[in-house]
Amino acid sequence: MTLPLTIENLSISFGRGAIEAVRGVSLELRSGEILALVGESGSGKSLTARSILKIFPEGATVSGRISLTGEDVLAASPSDLARLRGAAAAMVFQEPSTALNPVFTIGWQIAEGLKAHGICDQRARRNRAIELLRDVDIPDPQTRVDYYPHQLSGGQKQRVVIAMALALRPALIIADEPTTALDVTVQAGILDLLRRCRDELGTSILIITHNLGVVADLADRVAVMYQGRIVEEAPSTVLFASPKADYTRRLLAAVPLLGQSSGKEDFASRERLILEADHLEITYPGRFGRTSVPAVKGVTFDIAAGEILGLVGESGSGKSTIGRAVVGLSPVTGGAMRLFGADLRHVKGKSLRELRRRTGFVFQDPASSFNGFMTVFDCIAEPLRVHRALPSAPAVRSRVLELLDQVQLPSDMAWRYPGELSGGQRQRVGLARALALNPEFIVADEPTSALDVSIQAKVLELFKTLQKELGFAALFISHDLAVVEEISHRVGVLRHGKLLELGSAREVMSAPRHDYTRLLINSVPVPDPAIQAEKRARSVA
Amino acid sequence: MATTGINDTNSERRRTVAFRAMRNTQLIIGFGMIGGMAFAAVVLPHLLGLDPQAVEPLNRLKAPSLAHFLGTDNFGRDLAARILAGASTSLRLAASVTLLAAAIGVAVGILASFSRLLDHVLMRICDGLMAIPALLLALALTATFGPKFSNLLIALVIVFVPGIARLVRARALALRSETFVEAAVAMGASDLHIMGRHIFPNVLSVLAVQVTFLFAETIVIEAALSFLGAGVPPPAPSWGNILYDGKAAIAKAPYMVLFASTAMVMTVVGLTLIGDGLRDLVDPRSGSQPEASWSKRLLRLVLPCTKEGA
Numbered sequence: 001m002t003l004p005l006t007i008e009n010l011s012i013s014f015g016r017g018a019i020e021a022v023r024g025v026s027l028e029l030r031s032g033e034i035l036a037l038v039g040e041s042g043s044g045k046s047l048t049a050r051s052i053l054k055i056f057p058e059g060a061t062v063s064g065r066i067s068l069t070g071e072d073v074l075a076a077s078p079s080d081l082a083r084l085r086g087a088a089a090a091m092v093f094q095e096p097s098t099a100l101n102p103v104f105t106i107g108w109q110i111a112e113g114l115k116a117h118g119i120c121d122q123r124a125r126r127n128r129a130i131e132l133l134r135d136v137d138i139p140d141p142q143t144r145v146d147y148y149p150h151q152l153s154g155g156q157k158q159r160v161v162i163a164m165a166l167a168l169r170p171a172l173i174i175a176d177e178p179t180t181a182l183d184v185t186v187q188a189g190i191l192d193l194l195r196r197c198r199d200e201l202g203t204s205i206l207i208i209t210h211n212l213g214v215v216a217d218l219a220d221r222v223a224v225m226y227q228g229r230i231v232e233e234a235p236s237t238v239l240f241a242s243p244k245a246d247y248t249r250r251l252l253a254a255v256p257l258l259g260q261s262s263g264k265e266d267f268a269s270r271e272r273l274i275l276e277a278d279h280l281e282i283t284y285p286g287r288f289g290r291t292s293v294p295a296v297k298g299v300t301f302d303i304a305a306g307e308i309l310g311l312v313g314e315s316g317s318g319k320s321t322i323g324r325a326v327v328g329l330s331p332v333t334g335g336a337m338r339l340f341g342a343d344l345r346h347v348k349g350k351s352l353r354e355l356r357r358r359t360g361f362v363f364q365d366p367a368s369s370f371n372g373f374m375t376v377f378d379c380i381a382e383p384l385r386v387h388r389a390l391p392s393a394p395a396v397r398s399r400v401l402e403l404l405d406q407v408q409l410p411s412d413m414a415w416r417y418p419g420e421l422s423g424g425q426r427q428r429v430g431l432a433r434a435l436a437l438n439p440e441f442i443v444a445d446e447p448t449s450a451l452d453v454s455i456q457a458k459v460l461e462l463f464k465t466l467q468k469e470l471g472f473a474a475l476f477i478s479h480d481l482a483v484v485e486e487i488s489h490r491v492g493v494l495r496h497g498k499l500l501e502l503g504s505a506r507e508v509m510s511a512p513r514h515d516y517t518r519l520l521i522n523s524v525p526v527p528d529p530a531i532q533a534e535k536r537a538r539s540v541a
Numbered sequence: 542m543a544t545t546g547i548n549d550t551n552s553e554r555r556r557t558v559a560f561r562a563m564r565n566t567q568l569i570i571g572f573g574m575i576g577g578m579a580f581a582a583v584v585l586p587h588l589l590g591l592d593p594q595a596v597e598p599l600n601r602l603k604a605p606s607l608a609h610f611l612g613t614d615n616f617g618r619d620l621a622a623r624i625l626a627g628a629s630t631s632l633r634l635a636a637s638v639t640l641l642a643a644a645i646g647v648a649v650g651i652l653a654s655f656s657r658l659l660d661h662v663l664m665r666i667c668d669g670l671m672a673i674p675a676l677l678l679a680l681a682l683t684a685t686f687g688p689k690f691s692n693l694l695i696a697l698v699i700v701f702v703p704g705i706a707r708l709v710r711a712r713a714l715a716l717r718s719e720t721f722v723e724a725a726v727a728m729g730a731s732d733l734h735i736m737g738r739h740i741f742p743n744v745l746s747v748l749a750v751q752v753t754f755l756f757a758e759t760i761v762i763e764a765a766l767s768f769l770g771a772g773v774p775p776p777a778p779s780w781g782n783i784l785y786d787g788k789a790a791i792a793k794a795p796y797m798v799l800f801a802s803t804a805m806v807m808t809v810v811g812l813t814l815i816g817d818g819l820r821d822l823v824d825p826r827s828g829s830q831p832e833a834s835w836s837k838r839l840l841r842l843v844l845p846c847t848k849e850g851a
Contacts, residue, residue: 329726353731354729356729361728363720370721383728433724
């Protein structure tokens with residue numbers, strides 16, 4: 001019997017072999033097996049996955065052999081390729097909102113694939129689409145089939161994408177980071193769905209991910225990619241228990257584990273409060289007769305000098321809105337928020353500038369938080385210049401170099417442009433900029449969620465060291481429970497704009513009082529197949 | 542700031558921009574065409590002793606020859622001299638119009654993006670001005686105040702400012718929600734600082750492209766006005782009135798129309814190439830595009846659609 005997928009010695013290079021993105025990768029996927037391809041950005045995992053459908057970026061040189069249910073993909077004619085795509089292997093993309101066309105109903109989009117592969121009867125196509133939507137647990141599929149993508153939630157959209165992939169009963173589904181754009185609680189559902197596809201339909205799945213928790217939850221076998229090569233391949237139980245390659249060991253060590261970090265000691269001193277939110281309400285005003293949108297509904301918390309408060313929540317919980325309100329990027333519309341004792345609803349002009357001088361802000365996406373026309377030096381020096389904090393140009397220069405040193409970047413990086421740096425380096429520059437004026441308080445809005453795990457671990461370590469050294473207080477916003485647990489003294493859990501739970505990090509994570517917190521903690525896949533299987537069995541029962 | 546480090550950066554940045562400019566085929570060819578035209582307009586008349594106003598009644602409508610290498614017009618004036626003098630008029634007018642319109646347009650656009658009230662006032666004025674066809678307004682103004690260089694300049698600037706202001710405002714509004722602008726707000730920067738350091742440089746990319754097209758448009762509109770008799774008053778030469786004179790003599794001396802329109806088409810094509818080249822150059826994200834071979838780059842000039850996402 002032919003295997004659904006074999007890849008032999010696949011190499012992909014760019015610029016006449018100058019850049020080798022994939023070097024001699026060989027893989028085999030058996031029928032009904034789930035294989036995870038793991039690696040960090042730039043490891044070549046997505047390129048490998050896309051080459052299975054012969055989708056290459058412009059300028060790629062490819063060698064090797066890929067056979068899909070016995071047919072050679074790289075040698076296939078365009079018409080054979082069109083038949084193979086969708087029928088032999090189908091793809092599920094990372095971002096469900098861009099994988100669906102917003103101007104057509106989801107039923108139409110599922111039917112389109114069926115039509116391309118020769119199902120002519122319109123009613124048959126529609127019935128099949130409804131059936132598929134039922135298979136992927138979309139409630140009330142008869143009605144939803146006529147919905148447009150924007151009427152569905154992110155998780156539902158990903159289910160529709162999976163339904164489209166399943167439409168022609170392919171032997172292989174390639175899922176490229178299928179849950180990365182989704183919240184943890186939604187992710188758990190999608191992973192269950194993928195597992196059911198395998199169990200009930202016998203589909204083989206190749207899942208590409210950087211999340212080792214997802215791997216432990218789903219995969220039978222794991223291949224770890226690093227710099228274009230497969231450095232280790234093993235059954236997942238073996239890989240997690242006894243990783244052989246150095247890189248795998250480092251990768252596993254970098255993953256922040258929920259409930260296993262030693263945690264910060266409880267923070268006792270509450271003498272001087274930096275930030276107080278008292279029944280804080282933030283409503284985004286509606287325009288042109290549309291109703292206004294309440295983002296934060298009566299949240300009360302405070303942060304003492306030198307304390308790190310972590311805010312966790314899923315998208316739309318209002319956590320970023322609270323962070324932005326601290327520096328006046330979102331309006332405070334009800335209750336009170338006091339920063340250094342000044343009510344943010346009433347400060348303006350000079351005093352607001354003064355509050356901003358004493359507060360640093362680290363943004364989520366290091367790629368967009370710098371002006372592409374300014375050097376790293378100018379980016380870090382900007383707050384110093386804006387507030388005329390230092391008397392002379394040489395003083396600014398030495399302060400910037402000192403800051404670069406503090407965030408462990410070489411000083412010659414000062415003359416580069418942010419676009420020339422890697423994500424981790426850019427986030428260090430972001431940290432340096434936030435620290436430039438020696439702030440007493442820092443707001444960090446998902447500072448590591450755009451970074452790879454190993455880079456995230458280093459940036460978090462740096463953040464902790466700097467905090468210990470400089471003693472600033474911080475509001476640390478993240479969707480990642482393990483990260484928040486590792487870094488915070490206290491943790492607040494937000495949902496739909498309400499603060500459900502607030503307590504010391506250890507308390508909240510080990511003995512959550514609220515059902516939602518428990519659900520959140522349970523949804524996080526643990527990077528250990530044994531524990532994860534046990535957890536799954538428990539949740540089914 | 543006079544620290545050595547910053548000077549280093551500037552020179553390095555200049556070097557990389559110059560480096561990228563040298564590899565930008567469109568930009569080089571475009572600048573070559575326009576530069577050549579401007580150079581010829583300034584230098585050649587002096588060098589060859591050409592006088593666009595000198596009349597030789599005996600040599601009317603003569604074909605190109607050694608004495609008059611583009612021939613003569615219906616008054617026996619040297620056509621090469623007139624076309625070169627016309628080029629200098631056209632380029633001077635177009636440069637003044639674009640510079641003024643760009644300066645005012647950028648100021649209005651950026652200011653409008655920072656204040657809701659100002660936005661409403663300025664944009665309604667722009668809407669009103671945009672409703673008037675460019676050629677008609679220019680015609681009306683020059684008809685009222687006389688066909689003079691300065692009147693033409695004012696008329697065209699009034700016509701072009703709203704377009705630039707709208708463009709800059711749209712870009713500035715988008716920039717205001719960019720994270721790096723929010724970062725500047727969060728660090729306590731003043732509006733003026735944000736406008737100057739963050740919005741303005743990032744607006745330049747769209748502006749540079751628009752401005753070169755505007756330059757080309759000015760040349761065409763000036764020619765049209767002169768053709769209609771509302772532009773540069775005769776006997777001063779301009780491409781428009783050469784075309785007008787040539788129209789009457791098209792059967793006997795078709796080269797008058799031919800040479801004047803060739804000059805105009807060359808200029809407009811040159812400017813369009815500059816505009817396209819600038820778009821690639823000024824966008825900071827286009828720096829890492831893979832290098833293409835000479836033949837491919839030439840091909841791209843002809844088939845702009847083969848270019849990877851702009």
